[in-house]
Amino acid sequence: MEKLEKLYEGKAKQLFATDDPEVLWVEYKNSATAGDGEKKEDFEGKGRLNNLITTLIFSLLKARGIDSHLVKRVDDTAQLVRKMTMFPLEIVLRNTAAGHFCSRLGVEEGLEFKEPVLEYFLKNDDLHDPFVNDDDLVVLDVCTREDLAEIAPLARRINEALIDIFSKIDVKLVDFKIEMGRTSDGTLLLADEITPDSCRLWDQRDKSGKVEHLDKDLFRRDLGDIIPAYEEIERRLAALAEAEGVCVE
Amino acid sequence: MEKLEKLYEGKAKQLFATDDPEVLWVEYKNSATAGDGEKKEDFEGKGRLNNLITTLIFSLLKARGIDSHLVKRVDDTAQLVRKMTMFPLEIVLRNTAAGHFCSRLGVEEGLEFKEPVLEYFLKNDDLHDPFVNDDDLVVLDVCTREDLAEIAPLARRINEALIDIFSKIDVKLVDFKIEMGRTSDGTLLLADEITPDSCRLWDQRDKSGKVEHLDKDLFRRDLGDIIPAYEEIERRLAALAEAEGVCVE
Ligand SMILES: Nc1ncnc2c1ncn2[C@@H]1O[C@H](COP(=O)(O)OP(=O)(O)O)[C@@H](O)[C@H]1O
Ligand SMILES: Nc1ncnc2c1ncn2[C@@H]1O[C@H](COP(=O)(O)OP(=O)(O)O)[C@@H](O)[C@H]1O
Ligand SMILES: [Mg+2]
Ligand SMILES: [Mg+2]
Missing domain, CATH: 3.30.200.20 (Phosphorylase Kinase; domain 1)
Structure with missing residues (x-):
């Protein structure tokens, strides 16, 4: 290629x-x-x-x-x-309160949700990626009701699968952002990236009781070097893929 | 009493x-x-x-x-x-883009929506009434999924009825905010107020082409005296009730 x-x-x-x-x-x-x-x-x-x-x-x-x-x-x-036609959407799934959710809604970081929270943010730098709901997206022609009826369940399935993956490497999946698009034949697919830049990952091997961030919050909040944390995630995921006999593309 | x-x-x-x-x-x-x-x-x-x-x-x-x-x-x-147990919610219905919708989403005031937009804002002065979605409300224990399944259709029915009422007095119902609660026996009811304080009402009798506000935007935007506008709304509604033979409580 x-x-x-x-x-x-x-x-x-x-x-x-x-x-x-x-x-x-x-x-x-x-x-x-x-x-x-x-x-x-x-x-x-x-x-x-x-x-x-x-x-x-x-x-x-x-x-x-x-x-x-x-x-x-x-x-x-x-x-x-x-190559995809992307939806200009940040699709956010939250299992535990953190970040913007806490500042917006006055909730303590770390609150466990009784069910996952799905939120959409419009990818638009000029508008600072505003939070939107389904009706907003439909009248703005960002997507149709039918698109949302496919996007939401797929996002929730991805969350379930990622919770499983991260729990197997002793990491709590607090929240993450994904993007989706459609291929030329109209198939809806997960696209973009899933990395410690786009997830909040809290280490569960550290038993000190305080949160050990293995994600971009280290950089956002000046908590330490991101590279060792990203290396740790990479190492654990590689071991899991190996253990599961997963073919890594 | x-x-x-x-x-x-x-x-x-x-x-x-x-x-x-x-x-x-x-x-x-x-x-x-x-x-x-x-x-x-x-x-x-x-x-x-x-x-x-x-x-x-x-x-x-x-x-x-x-x-x-x-x-x-x-x-x-x-x-x-x-007396009701109120949901701490501002339930907003929009038929035409105006106000916060425009500033949040970069849309021109006056854009006609292809379908009504329903938005929820949490009534919380400290948090400045944040915009929330269904999932947020559920995990925050503001209401249940079942409450929302009753609130949303009722809000949309109220919008349809209000569009009808205001169109009969030559007023365009741009958007409005309502509140709901439950009576002691659990019945969901429209409560609080519906007034020019809580609606955007654009006069359609004025043929000058510019928007004639008959609502609190006159005060918000220093466009003129609110009292004559509110009097005009009261007069037209009273005439409509009279014409319809509606019993005014
Ligand atoms: N499969 C794909 N086809 C087309 N565009 C994609 C695909 N996957 C991701 N993108 C887009 O490519 C860009 C990725 O670059 P990134 O540096 O993350 O951009 P941004 O700063 O806009 O987030 C994003 O705009 C994303 O939507
Ligand atoms: N039927 C009702 N039972 C109990 N409380 C109500 C009822 N209708 C409205 N309210 C509440 O009464 C208050 C109305 O006063 P208002 O001056 O509009 O208050 P606010 O400044 O909080 O909007 C609101 O908090 C509203 O939720
Ligand atoms: Mg990106
Ligand atoms: Mg009020």
């Missing part, structure tokens, strides 16, 4: 065309951003780790019957994915 | 106990607030007009099969209502 012209550069990845019009080349960058893009820093090795982690997670999901845009990893920092 | 001790004083009304434990005495005040309580002013006659208007609207709704907490109006500024 040939890497052709750059199509898009985002905050964490670059997208390139390939000689297959249905396939994109994704390069994971070393940059980390937080606080609506206000905070920005480069971390040597982060691109590679996120590329490995996304590939592991999408492979572990596939083994659980959940397909994604992933075709295969091509090198340390790049993977091939199916 | 005897008016007893004051139970609550809000921004627009005072609630008093009565000698019937199931009935409250509501006094409509002259004060108007806007901008999260930042802006505040008294308007002579506003309490009386809102009391008359709520009574007319609840009576016109009743004639359309939608019951409310209203028992009856007792004097110029007061009415008796059924």
Whole structure:
């Protein structure tokens, strides 16, 4: 597969065309951003780790019957994915209160929800990714009622599968953000990335009682170096994939 | 019915106990607030007009099969209502883009929605009445899934009925906010008020082409005196009730 012209550069990845019009080349960058893009820093090795982690997670999901845009990893920092028409949505699933949920709603971080919370945020930098509900999305023509009737159950299934995956590596899946799109034949698929940049992951092996973050909150909140945490996630996921005999693309 | 001790004083009304434990005495005040309580002013006659208007609207709704907490109006500024356990929710219905919807989502005021938009805001001054979705409300124990399955269809029916009522007096119902609660026997009912304080009402008799506000936006946006506008709404609604032969409580 040939890497052709750059199509898009985002905050964490670059997208390139390939000689297959249905396939994109994704390069994971070393940059980390937080606080609506206000905070920005480069971390040597982060691109590679996120590329490995996304590939592991999408492979572990596939083994659980959940397909994604992933075709295969091509090198340390790049993977091939199916080209999608993306919904401009951050699809957020929460199992435990943290982050914006707490500041918005005055809830203590760590509150366990009695059921998972699904929230949509419109991907729009100018509007600062506003929180929206189903009706908003429909009248804004972001998606149809029928799209939402497919997106929501898929998001909830992904959450169940990810809870299972992370619990097996002694990590509590607090919340995460995913993106979805449709392939040229209309199939709805999980796309973009699932990494410690897009999840809140609390270590359960640390028995000190305090939360050990294995995710981008280390950077957001200046709690420590992200690289060892991302390496730890990568190591545990690789061991799980190995133990499960999962074919890692 | 005897008016007893004051139970609550809000921004627009005072609630008093009565000698019937199931009935409250509501006094409509002259004060108007806007901008999260930042802006505040008294308007002579506003309490009386809102009391008359709520009574007319609840009576016109009743004639359309939608019951409310209203028992009856007792004097110029007061009415008796059924005592409810309120949901701490601002239930917002939008037919046309305006106000917060526009600033939140970057939409031009006046955009006609292809279907009505229902939004919930948590009544919480400290949190500035945050926008919430169904999942948020359920995990916060504000209401149950079953409550929402009753609240949403009732809100949409009220919107349909109000569109009909206002169209008959040449007013476009842009959006409005309602509150609901349950009586001691568990019945879900429309409560609180429906007034030009809680609706956006655009006059369709003015043929100048520009929007003629007949609601609190006159105060919010310093567009003019609210009293003549509220008087106009009261007059037209009274004429409609008369024409429909509706019994006004
Ligand atoms: N399979 C795909 N096809 C097309 N676009 C994709 C696919 N997967 C992810 N994207 C998009 O590529 C971009 C990824 O780059 P990223 O750096 O994360 O961007 P952003 O800063 O917009 O989040 C996002 O806009 C995402 O929606
Ligand atoms: N039937 C009812 N029973 C009990 N409380 C009610 C009823 N109708 C309205 N309320 C409550 O009474 C208060 C009305 O006063 P208002 O001045 O509008 O208050 P606020 O400033 O809280 O909006 C609101 O808190 C509203 O929820
Ligand atoms: Mg991204
Ligand atoms: Mg009120």
